[in-house]
Amino acid sequence: MPATSVYQAALGPDFPALHPRLHAYFSAIPAGxxxxxxxxxxxxGTPKRWLWPALWVLGLAGVLFPVWQHxxxxxxxxxxxxxxxxxxxVTARRRFHLTGGDRFMTDVMRARNGELVDSIGSGGLVRARFSARVVDGGLVLRSTHVAVRLGRLTLPIPARLSPVVVLSEQFDDDADAQRVRVTIDAPGLGRLYEYGGNFTYSVAAPAPVRPSEPKEPDHE
Structure with a gap:
């Protein structure tokens, strides 16, 4: 029986409604x-430079970065x-080729009780719970809860203060590419952070390990 991905678990019977070209991205990745x-x-990033000191701290953990680049x-x-x-x-490692040097963002996505839980950054510094739904053939995730880990403590951010994270994954037939957009907004503050663009994607098995050839015995 084929493995079930975290996205299939969260979407259930709605998963087939995704654009066919998105199935490879959201289906289970074979072992190895x-x-x-x-x-x-x-x-x-964000043009709001007053946020950059906090983003600098988050950048140390590979969550978000103090930049505004195109x-x-x-x-x-x-x-x-x-x-x-x-x-x-499923783990994801994103490499941003930013002006001034490459930066990395990592996360681990799990399915829990019909939702998705994303642990973002080193040690899962930020943890967000998402509802998942299919809209016009694309996947839309919207955060329902955000928490921050400090040592052994997990501190939930109150709903009235919590940022809202929205992730949209679509397939652009005209560009023959997948399109992702992530936005982070906060009550009373508006847009805090964003990134989005097009990319191509494929899943490949690791190259087989070739057995070493036996050495011929030395002859005197």
């Missing part, structure tokens, strides 16, 4: 395989985790 994408973000090349690598078949968790 790697899903690789590359593209360009139209924009990354046309940023990036790559992403997705792997299964847990039972090795993608049914428990």
């Amino acid at each position: 395989a790697v899903g690789t994408g590359s593209g360009v973000f139209d924009v990354v 046309n940023v090349p990036f790559t992403v690598e997705n792997r299964s985790r847990g039972d090795g078949a993608g049914s428990r968790a």
Whole structure:
């Protein structure tokens, strides 16, 4: 029986309504395989420089970065985790080729009780719970709860203060590419952070290990 991905678990019977070209991205990644994408973000970060000191701290953990840049090349690598078949968790490692140097953002996505739980950054510094639904053939995630980990403590952010994270994944037939957009907004403050752009994606099994050839015995 094929493994169930975290996205299939969250979407249930709605999963087939995704655009067919998105199925490879959101289906289970076979054990040992790697899903690789590359593209360009139209924009990354925020022009609100008063947020940059806090983003600098988050950047140390690979969550968000104190930048406001356009046309940023990036790559992403997705792997299964847990039972090795993608049914428990999927890890993502994004590499942003920013002016001034490359930066990395990591996260681990799990399915819990019909929702998705994303642990973002080193040690899962930020944890967000998302509702998931299919809209016009694309996946839309919207945060329902956000918490911050401090040591052994997990501190939930009160709903009235909590930022709202929205992730949209669509397939653009005209561009023949997948399009992602992430926005973070806060009550009374508006847009805090965003990134979005197009990329291409494929899943490839690891190259087989070639057995070493036996050495011929030395002859005197």
